[in-house]
Amino acid sequence: MAENVSESHKANDMGIRFGSKINDVEGKTPFLIGVAGGTASGKSTVCKRIMEKLGQVDMDHTERQVVCISQDSFYRELTPAEKAKAEKGLFNFDHPDAFNNDLILHTVQDILAGKKCEIPVYDYRTNSRCDNQFTTIYPADVVLFEGILVFYFPEIRELFHMKLFVDTDSDTRLARRVPRDIKERGRDLDQVLNQYMYFVKPAFEEFCSPTKKYADVIIPRGADNTVAIDLIVHHIWDILHGAVSHKFGLGAMSNSSC
Numbered sequence: 219m220a221e222n223v224s225e226s227h228k229a230n231d232m233g234i235r236f237g238s239k240i241n242d243v244e245g246k247t248p249f250l251i252g253v254a255g256g257t258a259s260g261k262s263t264v265c266k267r268i269m270e271k272l273g274q275v276d277m278d279h280t281e282r283q284v285v286c287i288s289q290d291s292f293y294r295e296l297t298p299a300e301k302a303k304a305e306k307g308l309f310n311f312d313h314p315d316a317f318n319n320d321l322i323l324h325t326v327q328d329i330l331a332g333k334k335c336e337i338p339v340y341d342y343r344t345n346s347r348c349d350n351q352f353t354t355i356y357p358a359d360v361v362l363f364e365g366i367l368v369f370y371f372p373e374i375r376e377l378f379h380m381k382l383f384v385d386t387d388s389d390t391r392l393a394r395r396v397p398r399d400i401k402e403r404g405r406d407l408d409q410v411l412n413q414y415m416y417f418v419k420p421a422f423e424e425f426c427s428p429t430k431k432y433a434d435v436i437i438p439r440g441a442d443n444t445v446a447i448d449l450i451v452h453h454i455w456d457i458l459h460g461a462v463s464h465k466f467g468l469g470a471m472s473n474s475s476c
């Protein structure tokens with residue numbers, strides 16, 4: 219497949235190469251992929267692998283065709299009372315209302331309109347956004363949007379062209395979350411375990427797990443599942459290069475209307 223792409227300049231471990239940026243002007247619809255799954259299931263790692271396999275790491279935004287954003291950037295600001303609870307691990311960050319869902323919807327709509335967006339920067343140590351800090355998301359051909367509840371609200375869910383669910387067993391997820399939250403998110407062991415028992419696990423069962431049924435592809439074992447990741451990468455490549463069309467219009471990228 220890659221051998222047919224004469225203009226290609228990026229190679230990777232699958233031999234898949236991207237050519238020049240297809241969607242290098244504002245206003246073109248990117249292929250939007252939602253990546254849901256429980257906490258520490260490997261959503262970010264799966265997205266990273268997809269980007270690596272598409273040869274999309276360590277590049278400038280003018281060249282980058284695939285970008286990844288996280289639902290965690292959209293946690294809403296807490297009231298002082300909620301902040302005090304959060305500091306003791308007593309705030310439910312796994313409930314759909316913990317996010318600024320209007321901002322998610324508008325941002326995703328802007329992304330689909332091919333607009334440049336500013337995404338808030340979130341700090342897990344303070345449980346709040348970093349003041350006046352934003353990440354600029356430039357128009358791209360493929361946008362990965364990962365998060366525990368990206369398929370929860372129908373208005374947002376319906377906007378994805380492809381929906382992936384990373385399905386990693388809950389013991390493994392807890393075993394990964396504990397060291398991560400202690401090392402990277404400034405938590406202590408008691409806090410992580412209490413938050414997990416009282417909020418994370420019940421909310422996973424009530425809000426996240428039921429969204430698995432909306433997924434087009436379920437990825438058992440997350441980033442360990444290289445076969446699933448390779449298949450997804452090939453599918454993305456085919457869509458981007460017009461080999462497979464899809465009903466949202468991006469398949470038309472290879473014809474003259476785009």
Ligand SMILES: Nc1ncnc2c1ncn2[C@@H]1O[C@H](COP(=O)(O)OP(=O)(O)O)[C@@H](O)[C@H]1O
Nearest residue numbers: 256257258259260261262263264394398441442
């Ligand atoms: N397949 C894997 N094997 C070992 N560790 C992993 C694997 N996938 C993810 N991790 C680790 O588990 C933690 C959570 O992974 P991450 O991709 O951030 O999950 P999520 O985005 O779903 O919260 C991270 O520390 C990550 O390095």
Ligand SMILES: Nc1ccn([C@@H]2O[C@H](COP(=O)(O)O)[C@@H](O)[C@H]2O)c(=O)n1
Nearest residue numbers: 256257258290293311312342345366418
């Ligand atoms: N201030 C916060 C915000 C979120 N969390 C937890 O993060 C989890 C979602 O992120 P993943 O990378 O694990 O998908 C979610 O389960 C929240 O409990 C937090 O602890 N503190």
